[in-house]
Amino acid sequence: MEQQDFKLDERLGRDTVKLADWPLSEVLLMNDSQYPWVILVPRCAGVSEIYELSEADQQLLLRESVFLGRLLMSVFSGDKLNVGALGNVVNQLHLHHVVRFESDIAWPGPVWGKHPVVQYSEEKLEEQVKLLRHVSEMRWD
Amino acid sequence: MEQQDFKLDERLGRDTVKLADWPLSEVLLMNDSQYPWVILVPRCAGVSEIYELSEADQQLLLRESVFLGRLLMSVFSGDKLNVGALGNVVNQLHLHHVVRFESDIAWPGPVWGKHPVVQYSEEKLEEQVKLLRHVSEMRWD
Incomplete structure:
Protein backbone atom coordinates (compact mmCIF):
# COMPACT_ATOMS: atom_id res chain seq x y z
CA MET A 1 0.00 0.00 0.00
CA GLU A 2 1.15 3.52 -0.66
CA GLN A 3 2.16 5.95 2.04
CA GLN A 4 -0.26 8.58 0.69
CA ASP A 5 -3.22 6.32 1.58
CA PHE A 6 -2.18 6.25 5.24
CA LYS A 7 -4.65 7.61 7.75
CA LEU A 8 -4.06 7.34 11.47
CA ASP A 9 -6.57 5.06 13.20
CA GLU A 10 -9.25 7.14 14.93
CA ARG A 11 -8.84 5.53 18.31
CA LEU A 12 -5.06 5.97 18.25
CA GLY A 13 -5.66 9.59 17.32
CA ARG A 14 -8.06 10.11 20.23
CA ASP A 15 -5.80 8.47 22.82
CA THR A 16 -2.55 10.20 21.89
CA VAL A 17 -0.83 13.50 21.14
CA LYS A 18 1.48 13.74 18.14
CA LEU A 19 5.10 14.46 18.98
CA ALA A 20 6.89 14.22 15.66
CA ASP A 21 7.04 12.79 12.17
CA TRP A 22 9.99 10.51 11.74
CA PRO A 23 11.10 9.09 8.38
CA LEU A 24 8.80 6.05 8.65
CA SER A 25 6.52 6.65 11.62
CA GLU A 26 4.30 9.09 13.41
CA VAL A 27 5.55 9.46 17.00
CA LEU A 28 2.65 9.65 19.45
CA LEU A 29 2.52 10.24 23.20
CA MET A 30 -0.09 8.06 24.87
CA ASN A 31 -2.22 10.28 27.08
CA ASP A 32 -1.77 8.13 30.17
CA SER A 33 0.00 9.79 33.06
CA GLN A 34 0.77 6.46 34.74
CA TYR A 35 3.74 5.64 32.50
CA PRO A 36 5.93 7.41 29.93
CA TRP A 37 4.42 5.72 26.87
CA VAL A 38 5.22 6.53 23.25
CA ILE A 39 3.86 4.78 20.17
CA LEU A 40 5.37 4.52 16.68
CA VAL A 41 2.90 4.20 13.83
CA PRO A 42 4.49 3.52 10.43
CA ARG A 43 2.74 5.59 7.78
CA CYS A 44 1.91 2.51 5.71
CA ALA A 45 -1.73 1.92 4.85
CA GLY A 46 -3.28 -1.50 5.36
CA VAL A 47 -0.45 -3.00 7.41
CA SER A 48 -1.10 -4.71 10.75
CA GLU A 49 1.95 -6.94 11.23
CA ILE A 50 5.64 -6.02 11.23
CA TYR A 51 6.32 -8.78 8.70
CA GLU A 52 3.92 -7.13 6.26
CA LEU A 53 6.21 -4.10 5.95
CA SER A 54 8.81 -4.09 3.18
CA GLU A 55 12.24 -5.20 4.36
CA ALA A 56 13.53 -1.63 4.13
CA ASP A 57 10.64 -0.36 6.26
CA GLN A 58 11.16 -3.16 8.81
CA GLN A 59 14.74 -1.97 9.24
CA LEU A 60 13.68 1.64 9.46
CA LEU A 61 11.11 0.76 12.13
CA LEU A 62 13.79 -1.10 14.08
CA ARG A 63 16.11 1.91 13.93
CA GLU A 64 13.36 4.29 15.00
CA SER A 65 12.34 1.94 17.81
CA VAL A 66 15.91 1.55 19.08
CA PHE A 67 16.45 5.29 18.97
CA LEU A 68 13.17 5.96 20.77
CA GLY A 69 13.72 3.30 23.41
CA ARG A 70 17.18 4.53 24.27
CA LEU A 71 15.95 8.12 24.38
CA LEU A 72 12.99 7.34 26.66
CA MET A 73 15.07 5.28 29.06
CA SER A 74 17.66 8.01 29.24
CA VAL A 75 15.13 10.82 29.76
CA PHE A 76 13.05 8.99 32.39
CA SER A 77 15.67 6.69 33.95
CA GLY A 78 13.28 3.74 33.90
CA ASP A 79 13.89 0.31 35.37
CA LYS A 80 12.80 -1.53 32.21
CA LEU A 81 11.51 -0.76 28.75
CA ASN A 82 8.51 -2.66 27.41
CA VAL A 83 8.29 -2.81 23.62
CA GLY A 84 5.32 -4.43 21.97
CA ALA A 85 3.24 -4.75 18.83
CA LEU A 86 -0.10 -6.20 19.91
CA GLY A 87 -2.93 -4.74 17.85
CA ASN A 88 -5.76 -6.89 19.18
CA VAL A 89 -7.97 -3.82 19.60
CA VAL A 90 -6.51 -1.38 17.05
CA ASN A 91 -5.55 -3.32 13.95
CA GLN A 92 -3.31 -0.64 12.40
CA LEU A 93 0.34 -1.55 13.03
CA HIS A 94 1.67 0.39 16.02
CA LEU A 95 4.62 -0.28 18.26
CA HIS A 96 4.36 0.57 21.96
CA HIS A 97 7.33 1.79 24.01
CA GLU A 127 5.03 19.81 29.86
CA GLN A 128 5.48 16.18 28.75
CA VAL A 129 4.76 17.01 25.12
CA LYS A 130 7.18 19.91 25.18
CA LEU A 131 9.93 17.79 26.69
CA LEU A 132 9.42 14.90 24.29
CA ARG A 133 8.99 17.09 21.21
CA HIS A 134 12.27 18.68 22.08
CA VAL A 135 14.18 15.42 22.39
CA SER A 136 12.39 13.62 19.55
CA GLU A 137 13.34 16.38 17.15
CA MET A 138 16.96 15.52 17.68
CA ARG A 139 18.49 13.75 14.75
CA TRP A 140 16.91 10.35 15.29
CA ASP A 141 19.67 8.13 13.95
CA MET B 1 29.42 -9.35 26.47
CA GLU B 2 30.57 -12.45 24.71
CA GLN B 3 28.30 -15.14 23.36
CA GLN B 4 30.25 -17.83 25.23
CA ASP B 5 29.15 -16.32 28.56
CA PHE B 6 25.48 -16.75 27.66
CA LYS B 7 23.39 -18.96 29.91
CA LEU B 8 19.65 -19.26 29.50
CA ASP B 9 17.71 -17.78 32.43
CA GLU B 10 16.53 -20.58 34.73
CA ARG B 11 12.90 -19.56 34.72
CA LEU B 12 12.82 -19.32 30.92
CA GLY B 13 14.38 -22.76 30.83
CA ARG B 14 11.74 -24.20 33.16
CA ASP B 15 8.77 -22.69 31.33
CA THR B 16 9.80 -23.64 27.79
CA VAL B 17 11.01 -26.41 25.49
CA LYS B 18 13.85 -25.71 23.09
CA LEU B 19 12.93 -25.93 19.43
CA ALA B 20 16.05 -24.78 17.61
CA ASP B 21 19.22 -22.74 17.63
CA TRP B 22 19.08 -19.94 15.12
CA PRO B 23 22.07 -17.79 14.20
CA LEU B 24 21.42 -15.30 17.00
CA SER B 25 18.75 -16.79 19.22
CA GLU B 26 17.53 -19.85 21.01
CA VAL B 27 14.00 -20.65 19.83
CA LEU B 28 11.80 -21.78 22.72
CA LEU B 29 8.23 -23.05 22.85
CA MET B 30 6.36 -21.69 25.85
CA ASN B 31 4.70 -24.60 27.61
CA ASP B 32 1.28 -22.99 27.65
CA SER B 33 -1.40 -24.81 25.69
CA GLN B 34 -3.66 -21.75 25.59
CA TYR B 35 -1.77 -20.05 22.76
CA PRO B 36 0.92 -20.93 20.20
CA TRP B 37 3.71 -18.99 21.89
CA VAL B 38 7.38 -18.99 20.86
CA ILE B 39 10.19 -16.98 22.43
CA LEU B 40 13.47 -15.84 20.88
CA VAL B 41 16.38 -15.43 23.30
CA PRO B 42 19.50 -13.89 21.74
CA ARG B 43 22.59 -15.71 23.02
CA CYS B 44 24.13 -12.49 24.34
CA ALA B 45 25.08 -12.40 28.00
CA GLY B 46 24.08 -9.45 30.15
CA VAL B 47 21.63 -7.88 27.69
CA SER B 48 18.10 -6.94 28.72
CA GLU B 49 17.07 -4.34 26.14
CA ILE B 50 17.00 -4.60 22.35
CA TYR B 51 18.99 -1.36 22.10
CA GLU B 52 21.82 -2.94 24.10
CA LEU B 53 22.50 -5.41 21.28
CA SER B 54 25.05 -4.46 18.64
CA GLU B 55 23.49 -3.03 15.50
CA ALA B 56 24.27 -6.22 13.59
CA ASP B 57 22.56 -8.32 16.27
CA GLN B 58 19.55 -5.99 16.34
CA GLN B 59 19.11 -6.60 12.62
CA LEU B 60 19.57 -10.33 13.02
CA LEU B 61 16.95 -10.38 15.78
CA LEU B 62 14.56 -8.48 13.53
CA ARG B 63 15.09 -10.97 10.72
CA GLU B 64 14.60 -13.93 13.02
CA SER B 65 11.50 -12.33 14.52
CA VAL B 66 9.97 -11.58 11.13
CA PHE B 67 10.70 -15.09 9.91
CA LEU B 68 9.24 -16.62 13.08
CA GLY B 69 6.16 -14.42 13.09
CA ARG B 70 5.29 -15.17 9.49
CA LEU B 71 5.90 -18.88 10.05
CA LEU B 72 3.70 -19.05 13.17
CA MET B 73 0.85 -17.13 11.56
CA SER B 74 0.99 -19.35 8.52
CA VAL B 75 1.12 -22.61 10.52
CA PHE B 76 -1.64 -21.66 12.98
CA SER B 77 -3.74 -19.26 10.87
CA GLY B 78 -4.06 -16.81 13.75
CA ASP B 79 -6.12 -13.65 13.79
CA LYS B 80 -3.26 -11.47 15.11
CA LEU B 81 0.34 -11.83 16.13
CA ASN B 82 1.52 -10.26 19.39
CA VAL B 83 5.23 -9.48 19.52
CA GLY B 84 6.74 -8.11 22.69
CA ALA B 85 9.91 -7.61 24.71
CA LEU B 86 8.81 -6.97 28.28
CA GLY B 87 11.24 -8.51 30.74
CA ASN B 88 9.72 -7.15 33.94
CA VAL B 89 9.98 -10.57 35.57
CA VAL B 90 12.81 -12.23 33.65
CA ASN B 91 15.47 -9.63 32.94
CA GLN B 92 17.32 -11.56 30.21
CA LEU B 93 16.33 -10.16 26.80
CA HIS B 94 13.66 -12.35 25.25
CA LEU B 95 11.15 -11.60 22.51
CA HIS B 96 7.67 -13.13 22.73
CA HIS B 97 5.69 -14.17 19.66
CA GLU B 127 3.14 -33.04 18.82
CA GLN B 128 3.59 -29.27 19.01
CA VAL B 129 7.34 -29.55 19.47
CA LYS B 130 7.63 -31.94 16.55
CA LEU B 131 5.62 -29.67 14.27
CA LEU B 132 7.52 -26.55 15.24
CA ARG B 133 10.95 -28.19 15.16
CA HIS B 134 10.16 -29.32 11.68
CA VAL B 135 9.18 -25.89 10.41
CA SER B 136 11.78 -23.95 12.41
CA GLU B 137 14.55 -26.02 10.89
CA MET B 138 13.67 -24.65 7.50
CA ARG B 139 16.15 -22.14 6.23
CA TRP B 140 15.14 -19.21 8.37
CA ASP B 141 16.01 -16.36 6.03
Whole structure:
Protein backbone atom coordinates (compact mmCIF):
# COMPACT_ATOMS: atom_id res chain seq x y z
CA MET A 1 0.00 0.00 0.00
CA GLU A 2 1.15 3.52 -0.66
CA GLN A 3 2.16 5.95 2.04
CA GLN A 4 -0.26 8.58 0.69
CA ASP A 5 -3.22 6.32 1.58
CA PHE A 6 -2.18 6.25 5.24
CA LYS A 7 -4.65 7.61 7.75
CA LEU A 8 -4.06 7.34 11.47
CA ASP A 9 -6.57 5.06 13.20
CA GLU A 10 -9.25 7.14 14.93
CA ARG A 11 -8.84 5.53 18.31
CA LEU A 12 -5.06 5.97 18.25
CA GLY A 13 -5.66 9.59 17.32
CA ARG A 14 -8.06 10.11 20.23
CA ASP A 15 -5.80 8.47 22.82
CA THR A 16 -2.55 10.20 21.89
CA VAL A 17 -0.83 13.50 21.14
CA LYS A 18 1.48 13.74 18.14
CA LEU A 19 5.10 14.46 18.98
CA ALA A 20 6.89 14.22 15.66
CA ASP A 21 7.04 12.79 12.17
CA TRP A 22 9.99 10.51 11.74
CA PRO A 23 11.10 9.09 8.38
CA LEU A 24 8.80 6.05 8.65
CA SER A 25 6.52 6.65 11.62
CA GLU A 26 4.30 9.09 13.41
CA VAL A 27 5.55 9.46 17.00
CA LEU A 28 2.65 9.65 19.45
CA LEU A 29 2.52 10.24 23.20
CA MET A 30 -0.09 8.06 24.87
CA ASN A 31 -2.22 10.28 27.08
CA ASP A 32 -1.77 8.13 30.17
CA SER A 33 0.00 9.79 33.06
CA GLN A 34 0.77 6.46 34.74
CA TYR A 35 3.74 5.64 32.50
CA PRO A 36 5.93 7.41 29.93
CA TRP A 37 4.42 5.72 26.87
CA VAL A 38 5.22 6.53 23.25
CA ILE A 39 3.86 4.78 20.17
CA LEU A 40 5.37 4.52 16.68
CA VAL A 41 2.90 4.20 13.83
CA PRO A 42 4.49 3.52 10.43
CA ARG A 43 2.74 5.59 7.78
CA CYS A 44 1.91 2.51 5.71
CA ALA A 45 -1.73 1.92 4.85
CA GLY A 46 -3.28 -1.50 5.36
CA VAL A 47 -0.45 -3.00 7.41
CA SER A 48 -1.10 -4.71 10.75
CA GLU A 49 1.95 -6.94 11.23
CA ILE A 50 5.64 -6.02 11.23
CA TYR A 51 6.32 -8.78 8.70
CA GLU A 52 3.92 -7.13 6.26
CA LEU A 53 6.21 -4.10 5.95
CA SER A 54 8.81 -4.09 3.18
CA GLU A 55 12.24 -5.20 4.36
CA ALA A 56 13.53 -1.63 4.13
CA ASP A 57 10.64 -0.36 6.26
CA GLN A 58 11.16 -3.16 8.81
CA GLN A 59 14.74 -1.97 9.24
CA LEU A 60 13.68 1.64 9.46
CA LEU A 61 11.11 0.76 12.13
CA LEU A 62 13.79 -1.10 14.08
CA ARG A 63 16.11 1.91 13.93
CA GLU A 64 13.36 4.29 15.00
CA SER A 65 12.34 1.94 17.81
CA VAL A 66 15.91 1.55 19.08
CA PHE A 67 16.45 5.29 18.97
CA LEU A 68 13.17 5.96 20.77
CA GLY A 69 13.72 3.30 23.41
CA ARG A 70 17.18 4.53 24.27
CA LEU A 71 15.95 8.12 24.38
CA LEU A 72 12.99 7.34 26.66
CA MET A 73 15.07 5.28 29.06
CA SER A 74 17.66 8.01 29.24
CA VAL A 75 15.13 10.82 29.76
CA PHE A 76 13.05 8.99 32.39
CA SER A 77 15.67 6.69 33.95
CA GLY A 78 13.28 3.74 33.90
CA ASP A 79 13.89 0.31 35.37
CA LYS A 80 12.80 -1.53 32.21
CA LEU A 81 11.51 -0.76 28.75
CA ASN A 82 8.51 -2.66 27.41
CA VAL A 83 8.29 -2.81 23.62
CA GLY A 84 5.32 -4.43 21.97
CA ALA A 85 3.24 -4.75 18.83
CA LEU A 86 -0.10 -6.20 19.91
CA GLY A 87 -2.93 -4.74 17.85
CA ASN A 88 -5.76 -6.89 19.18
CA VAL A 89 -7.97 -3.82 19.60
CA VAL A 90 -6.51 -1.38 17.05
CA ASN A 91 -5.55 -3.32 13.95
CA GLN A 92 -3.31 -0.64 12.40
CA LEU A 93 0.34 -1.55 13.03
CA HIS A 94 1.67 0.39 16.02
CA LEU A 95 4.62 -0.28 18.26
CA HIS A 96 4.36 0.57 21.96
CA HIS A 97 7.33 1.79 24.01
CA VAL A 98 6.55 2.00 27.70
CA VAL A 99 9.05 3.03 30.36
CA ARG A 100 8.44 0.88 33.42
CA PHE A 101 9.33 1.45 37.05
CA GLU A 102 9.32 -1.09 39.82
CA SER A 103 7.13 1.42 41.62
CA ASP A 104 4.53 1.82 38.84
CA ILE A 105 0.95 0.71 39.33
CA ALA A 106 1.03 -2.28 36.99
CA TRP A 107 4.52 -3.60 37.78
CA PRO A 108 5.56 -6.34 37.07
CA GLY A 109 2.51 -6.99 34.86
CA PRO A 110 2.07 -5.52 31.40
CA VAL A 111 0.39 -2.10 31.07
CA TRP A 112 -2.11 -3.17 28.46
CA GLY A 113 -5.61 -3.97 29.66
CA LYS A 114 -4.56 -3.66 33.27
CA HIS A 115 -5.48 -0.28 34.69
CA PRO A 116 -7.79 2.24 33.03
CA VAL A 117 -5.98 5.18 31.51
CA VAL A 118 -5.43 8.19 33.78
CA GLN A 119 -5.08 11.19 31.49
CA TYR A 120 -2.51 13.89 32.17
CA SER A 121 -3.72 17.20 33.57
CA GLU A 122 -3.64 19.88 30.88
CA GLU A 123 -0.54 21.39 32.40
CA LYS A 124 1.34 18.11 32.80
CA LEU A 125 0.43 17.05 29.27
CA GLU A 126 1.81 20.28 27.89
CA GLU A 127 5.03 19.81 29.86
CA GLN A 128 5.48 16.18 28.75
CA VAL A 129 4.76 17.01 25.12
CA LYS A 130 7.18 19.91 25.18
CA LEU A 131 9.93 17.79 26.69
CA LEU A 132 9.42 14.90 24.29
CA ARG A 133 8.99 17.09 21.21
CA HIS A 134 12.27 18.68 22.08
CA VAL A 135 14.18 15.42 22.39
CA SER A 136 12.39 13.62 19.55
CA GLU A 137 13.34 16.38 17.15
CA MET A 138 16.96 15.52 17.68
CA ARG A 139 18.49 13.75 14.75
CA TRP A 140 16.91 10.35 15.29
CA ASP A 141 19.67 8.13 13.95
CA MET B 1 29.42 -9.35 26.47
CA GLU B 2 30.57 -12.45 24.71
CA GLN B 3 28.30 -15.14 23.36
CA GLN B 4 30.25 -17.83 25.23
CA ASP B 5 29.15 -16.32 28.56
CA PHE B 6 25.48 -16.75 27.66
CA LYS B 7 23.39 -18.96 29.91
CA LEU B 8 19.65 -19.26 29.50
CA ASP B 9 17.71 -17.78 32.43
CA GLU B 10 16.53 -20.58 34.73
CA ARG B 11 12.90 -19.56 34.72
CA LEU B 12 12.82 -19.32 30.92
CA GLY B 13 14.38 -22.76 30.83
CA ARG B 14 11.74 -24.20 33.16
CA ASP B 15 8.77 -22.69 31.33
CA THR B 16 9.80 -23.64 27.79
CA VAL B 17 11.01 -26.41 25.49
CA LYS B 18 13.85 -25.71 23.09
CA LEU B 19 12.93 -25.93 19.43
CA ALA B 20 16.05 -24.78 17.61
CA ASP B 21 19.22 -22.74 17.63
CA TRP B 22 19.08 -19.94 15.12
CA PRO B 23 22.07 -17.79 14.20
CA LEU B 24 21.42 -15.30 17.00
CA SER B 25 18.75 -16.79 19.22
CA GLU B 26 17.53 -19.85 21.01
CA VAL B 27 14.00 -20.65 19.83
CA LEU B 28 11.80 -21.78 22.72
CA LEU B 29 8.23 -23.05 22.85
CA MET B 30 6.36 -21.69 25.85
CA ASN B 31 4.70 -24.60 27.61
CA ASP B 32 1.28 -22.99 27.65
CA SER B 33 -1.40 -24.81 25.69
CA GLN B 34 -3.66 -21.75 25.59
CA TYR B 35 -1.77 -20.05 22.76
CA PRO B 36 0.92 -20.93 20.20
CA TRP B 37 3.71 -18.99 21.89
CA VAL B 38 7.38 -18.99 20.86
CA ILE B 39 10.19 -16.98 22.43
CA LEU B 40 13.47 -15.84 20.88
CA VAL B 41 16.38 -15.43 23.30
CA PRO B 42 19.50 -13.89 21.74
CA ARG B 43 22.59 -15.71 23.02
CA CYS B 44 24.13 -12.49 24.34
CA ALA B 45 25.08 -12.40 28.00
CA GLY B 46 24.08 -9.45 30.15
CA VAL B 47 21.63 -7.88 27.69
CA SER B 48 18.10 -6.94 28.72
CA GLU B 49 17.07 -4.34 26.14
CA ILE B 50 17.00 -4.60 22.35
CA TYR B 51 18.99 -1.36 22.10
CA GLU B 52 21.82 -2.94 24.10
CA LEU B 53 22.50 -5.41 21.28
CA SER B 54 25.05 -4.46 18.64
CA GLU B 55 23.49 -3.03 15.50
CA ALA B 56 24.27 -6.22 13.59
CA ASP B 57 22.56 -8.32 16.27
CA GLN B 58 19.55 -5.99 16.34
CA GLN B 59 19.11 -6.60 12.62
CA LEU B 60 19.57 -10.33 13.02
CA LEU B 61 16.95 -10.38 15.78
CA LEU B 62 14.56 -8.48 13.53
CA ARG B 63 15.09 -10.97 10.72
CA GLU B 64 14.60 -13.93 13.02
CA SER B 65 11.50 -12.33 14.52
CA VAL B 66 9.97 -11.58 11.13
CA PHE B 67 10.70 -15.09 9.91
CA LEU B 68 9.24 -16.62 13.08
CA GLY B 69 6.16 -14.42 13.09
CA ARG B 70 5.29 -15.17 9.49
CA LEU B 71 5.90 -18.88 10.05
CA LEU B 72 3.70 -19.05 13.17
CA MET B 73 0.85 -17.13 11.56
CA SER B 74 0.99 -19.35 8.52
CA VAL B 75 1.12 -22.61 10.52
CA PHE B 76 -1.64 -21.66 12.98
CA SER B 77 -3.74 -19.26 10.87
CA GLY B 78 -4.06 -16.81 13.75
CA ASP B 79 -6.12 -13.65 13.79
CA LYS B 80 -3.26 -11.47 15.11
CA LEU B 81 0.34 -11.83 16.13
CA ASN B 82 1.52 -10.26 19.39
CA VAL B 83 5.23 -9.48 19.52
CA GLY B 84 6.74 -8.11 22.69
CA ALA B 85 9.91 -7.61 24.71
CA LEU B 86 8.81 -6.97 28.28
CA GLY B 87 11.24 -8.51 30.74
CA ASN B 88 9.72 -7.15 33.94
CA VAL B 89 9.98 -10.57 35.57
CA VAL B 90 12.81 -12.23 33.65
CA ASN B 91 15.47 -9.63 32.94
CA GLN B 92 17.32 -11.56 30.21
CA LEU B 93 16.33 -10.16 26.80
CA HIS B 94 13.66 -12.35 25.25
CA LEU B 95 11.15 -11.60 22.51
CA HIS B 96 7.67 -13.13 22.73
CA HIS B 97 5.69 -14.17 19.66
CA VAL B 98 2.15 -15.18 20.50
CA VAL B 99 -0.45 -16.23 17.95
CA ARG B 100 -3.78 -14.79 19.01
CA PHE B 101 -7.30 -15.84 18.13
CA GLU B 102 -10.46 -13.88 18.68
CA SER B 103 -11.67 -17.01 20.44
CA ASP B 104 -8.71 -17.35 22.84
CA ILE B 105 -9.18 -16.97 26.57
CA ALA B 106 -7.37 -13.63 26.96
CA TRP B 107 -8.60 -11.90 23.77
CA PRO B 108 -8.44 -8.93 23.25
CA GLY B 109 -6.18 -8.44 26.28
CA PRO B 110 -2.49 -9.33 26.36
CA VAL B 111 -1.51 -12.87 27.38
CA TRP B 112 1.04 -11.77 29.96
CA GLY B 113 -0.06 -11.84 33.57
CA LYS B 114 -3.64 -12.61 32.58
CA HIS B 115 -4.41 -16.30 32.95
CA PRO B 116 -2.20 -18.84 34.71
CA VAL B 117 -0.29 -21.10 32.36
CA VAL B 118 -2.04 -24.33 31.34
CA GLN B 119 0.69 -26.75 30.37
CA TYR B 120 0.32 -29.05 27.38
CA SER B 121 -0.42 -32.72 28.01
CA GLU B 122 2.67 -34.81 27.35
CA GLU B 123 1.24 -36.01 24.06
CA LYS B 124 0.18 -32.58 22.84
CA LEU B 125 3.52 -31.08 23.82
CA GLU B 126 5.36 -33.71 21.83
CA GLU B 127 3.14 -33.04 18.82
CA GLN B 128 3.59 -29.27 19.01
CA VAL B 129 7.34 -29.55 19.47
CA LYS B 130 7.63 -31.94 16.55
CA LEU B 131 5.62 -29.67 14.27
CA LEU B 132 7.52 -26.55 15.24
CA ARG B 133 10.95 -28.19 15.16
CA HIS B 134 10.16 -29.32 11.68
CA VAL B 135 9.18 -25.89 10.41
CA SER B 136 11.78 -23.95 12.41
CA GLU B 137 14.55 -26.02 10.89
CA MET B 138 13.67 -24.65 7.50
CA ARG B 139 16.15 -22.14 6.23
CA TRP B 140 15.14 -19.21 8.37
CA ASP B 141 16.01 -16.36 6.03
